[in-house]
Amino acid sequence: MATVELLFSALPEHVRTARLVAAAVARRAGVDEAVLDEVRLAVGEACSRAVGLHRSVGITTPVRVRLTEDEKKFSIEVGDDAPHTAVAEAVAGSSGTSAMDREEASEAEDDMGLAVISGLVDDVEVSAGESGGVIRMSWPTVPASVLP
Known part of the structure; x- marks a missing residue:
């Protein structure tokens, strides 16, 4: 079993790098070319x-991405350190619209992202709590003996 771990500062510009690394490792692991875009x-x-x-809550710890390849599947875990009760409080504390509207908007964005992931990945699990959250996703791999 091979594992690649990627830690990056919580900056939007690093997301592209994480995507590229994940696709490269997935390809090497034997994930079907047809699903690499997914x-x-x-x-x-x-x-x-x-x-x-x-x-949203001012956390400076890095975002964690763990890419694991085994004989039959390729797995990715994306972890955050945001206490998920604090996220709602931070959103409620921002200025502008009412706290309820901001919280609902934040939850709607979060739900939309999770819906997109669920639509792309058959095997996905989301967990969240006081110490952060993890999204686990996996795809089947093609055995090396089948590859051209």
């Missing part, structure tokens, strides 16, 4: 979500 898009959504969560 891998790129799903990783981009998950990383953008993690960056947004970190930035």
Whole structure:
């Protein structure tokens, strides 16, 4: 089993790099070429979500991406350190529209990103709590003996 770990500062400009690394590792792991765009898009959504969560509550720890290849599947975990109860409080504390409107807008954005990921990835799991959250995604790999 091979694993690649990527840590990056919670800045939007690093999401592209995470997408490119994920696609390259997925290709090497034997993920079907036809789904590499889905891998790129799903990783981009998950990383953008993690960056947004970190930035919304002022967390400076890096976003974590773990790419794991085993005999039958390729897995990606994108982790954030944002306490998910604090995210709603930070959104509610921003100025402008009412706290309820801001919280609903933030949740709608979050739900939209998760919906996009769910539409791209058959095997996805989302967990979130006080110490942060993780999105786990996986794709089947083609055995090396089948590759041309």
